[in-house]
Amino acid sequence: MCSRRVAWRPFCVAAEAATAPVSRSKWERLRDSKAAVWCRSLLSDYKEACREVLVGAWEQPVKASVYVTVFGGVWACFHTNPDQESFEAALLGCSNRLGLLSPWIRNATSDGHVQSRVKLRNDGRLRYISLGFLSLVYRTDSDSAVMLYEARCSNLPAPWRELPQRMLDVGFIGRWWNLHSKMKDYDVNEDEFKHLPQPMRATSPPGVGEVERNEGLHRVSLLIMENVSE
Template identity: 30%
Template sequence: MAKNILKVPNVAGSLVRKVKFPEKFKGTIIEKWADYWKNLFIDYRQMLQDLRTDIQDDPVKAMKYTASIMALIGLYKNNPNEIDFRHELKRISNEVVMVSSECLNEKAADHLRYLDTCYNQGVIHYRSLGIASIMYTSELNDSCDLYKAHCSYVQPSYFSFPSRIVDVGLMGKWWNLYKKTTNYDVNL
């Protein structure tokens, strides 16, 4: 099978050379369009041949690049979204309600109350970064039409953004929510 894959660029290249364009289309936009695709095919064929020789020359480097690309694809596929966050928040909140107040970890309960308050006020937001996601808060609701919401002089600075991040989602899990609510039924 590997021999067949190695023969594909040569077979396809010979097909491109064998195909002749009819005389009535010479000098038209159709010929230019065909030349464009022919040159594009030749470029990609040459790129694949160069890639094959690079892999044969340094297989360790090729394996590192392949592993890195596969890891990034895996992170992208398992990137949690806001629905996952809300689902996990509701699940944990339902479990916390069943625990008595003597056993309840107050830090976990306070964090859950804070997140519920942020959702009720509409100041919590979601942003996907491709391989990771963040949940962050703002000072005002999106539908708020106060002067403070429009004035550029009272907007929060970029340096205050890290302090407004509530949670970071990576590998299918919201890590801050997990960390703060792991032992919700252990009163410390």
């Protein structure tokens, strides 16, 4: 009987060793966890997607260039989209530039456009909307800070169909385009030239031949002055 127990003891020890839990380190348990398996599968999917994008760009370079250009343009529009503070800064800057000029040489269109926007700003009637890649500035009937019934009642706002008539400016690629166009030739008073004939109202830059002719006349006049002085 004892010899039988002695004979079975190695087999029992081996069975207990096989059924006993194997101790693993924290790193091994973390590596085999569900979160780690999910992260590895996610990284594998991203790796495969990036590989497919590179292969597709190599096989169709024109299509890839179009996509890159479009996405780059959209990102640039989002990145350079002007905000409300930039509109107010641009408006006040234009007002200051016009204020440095005499009323006799200011452009009436530029001055009227800027002063009307400044008045709306001072009255608190300017509103700003950001559409992500461009911004809009429009006017309202009253300041939102006043306690009038027309300004506080939620049922009396201006309808959206009137937004095109209330639109004042469009901000795109870091510039407010309506304000920029109205400030063109802001230091030229067109009323001073309205009595002139039509051919004399418009000026054009001189051509190459006219510039060379003027330079030749200038050199001739210098030579004459030198000869007179001698």
